[in-house]
Amino acid sequence: MIPLNDPLDRDLVLEIPTDIQSIEGAVDYVMSHCMTCVEHARRLNLNFRVGLTEALSNAMLYGNGRDPSKNVVVEVCVYAGSLRAKIRDQGMGFDPSSVPDPTLPENLARPCGRGLFLMRELLDEVWYNERGNEVTLVLRLEPAGTLEGGAQA
Amino acid sequence: MSFEVSKSGDVTLIEVEGQLIVGNRQELKQQVLEQLEDGDRKFVIDFAETGYIDSSGLGVLVSLSKKIREQGGELRLSSLNEDLRTLFELTKLDTLFRIADDKDQALEGF
Numbered sequence A: 001m002i003p004l005n006d007p008l009d010r011d012l013v014l015e016i017p018t019d020i021q022s023i024e025g026a027v028d029y030v031m032s033h034c035m036t037c038v039e040h041a042r043r044l045n046l047n048f049r050v051g052l053t054e055a056l057s058n059a060m061l062y063g064n065g066r067d068p069s070k071n072v073v074v075e076v077c078v079y080a081g082s083l084r085a086k087i088r089d090q091g092m093g094f095d096p097s098s099v100p101d102p103t104l105p106e107n108l109a110r111p112c113g114r115g116l117f118l119m120r121e122l123l124d125e126v127w128y129n130e131r132g133n134e135v136t137l138v139l140r141l142e143p144a145g146t147l148e149g150g151a152q153a
Numbered sequence B: 001m002s003f004e005v006s007k008s009g010d011v012t013l014i015e016v017e018g019q020l021i022v023g024n025r026q027e028l029k030q031q032v033l034e035q036l037e038d039g040d041r042k043f044v045i046d047f048a049e050t051g052y053i054d055s056s057g058l059g060v061l062v063s064l065s066k067k068i069r070e071q072g073g074e075l076r077l078s079s080l081n082e083d084l085r086t087l088f089e090l091t092k093l094d095t096l097f098r099i100a101d102d103k104d105q106a107l108e109g110f
Helices: A020-034 A038-063 A116-123 B027-036 B055-070 B082-090 B103-107
Strands: A002-005 A011-015 A073-079 A084-090 A125-128 A132-139 B002-010 B011-017 B042-049 B074-078 B098-100
Touching: A020 A038, A020 A073, A038 A073, A038 A084, A038 A116, A038 A132, A038 B055, A038 B082, A116 A125, A116 B055, A116 B082, A125 B027, B002 B027, B011 B027, B011 B098, B011 B103, B027 B042, B042 B055, B042 B103, B055 B074, B074 B103, B098 B103
Parallel strands: B011 B042, B042 B074, B074 B098
Antiparallel strands: A002 A011, A011 A073, A073 A084, A084 A132, A125 A132, B002 B011
16 A cells, blocks of 8 residues: 555545455555544444445456456545545446446345445445546535435434 | 354354454355354354444355355344444345344344
8 A cells, every 4th residue: 555645634645456455454544544533433434434445345346356466546635524535446447327226125135236335325425437447435524414415324 | 353153052153353344254254154064054143343344244144144044044143333233224134134132132042
């Protein structure tokens, strides 16, 4: 894991080799960077941690196809009222609209397909670039009870 | 993640410590499948010491539950913290598993 730059006090860019064993450590590192927002500890620990973990898993497993020669780049920006993370892999991309809803009765017993769903449920904004190899996650940090999107935690 | 396996009558109790995530899910899966192959049919996985399960970990639990049911057994879960309960509720997996407040409740009447 190589911190590429740290241009602002609370902005962070990491380049992480494709290795699923490294995900937990990378997420912990990013979370330690964001935990100054203590009043939002639960939304960070659940919503942001889950979203980031799922995005990294998807990037390594499906985007980079577990190829250890490929990397994932994570950019995190901490703003006064929100957190933004951009996760980019070196894959061909995919169509996020093609992922079925895992909560439908016919999909409930499927062992996979919940990562994107959790990201969408827990973050306030989730969008992909046109190619489908970069996802942006936004968690708003306004006082609890004023948020419109993302599960309240 | 580590886990401790013990027996309570004919129930296999697996107590997980740490996160169940993409990087370690296969260890738990392998352990349960070996027990299943050895003839165990009743399983409780306790998450009292687990802070987080990712979608891959959830997927392993779904997969194990299916395999155990196919062998005429049952997998119960216990001691989910508030965050884990939220994840199970969001994904509606709380409808797929019997989830007990703690391991004693899970073992009761199994």
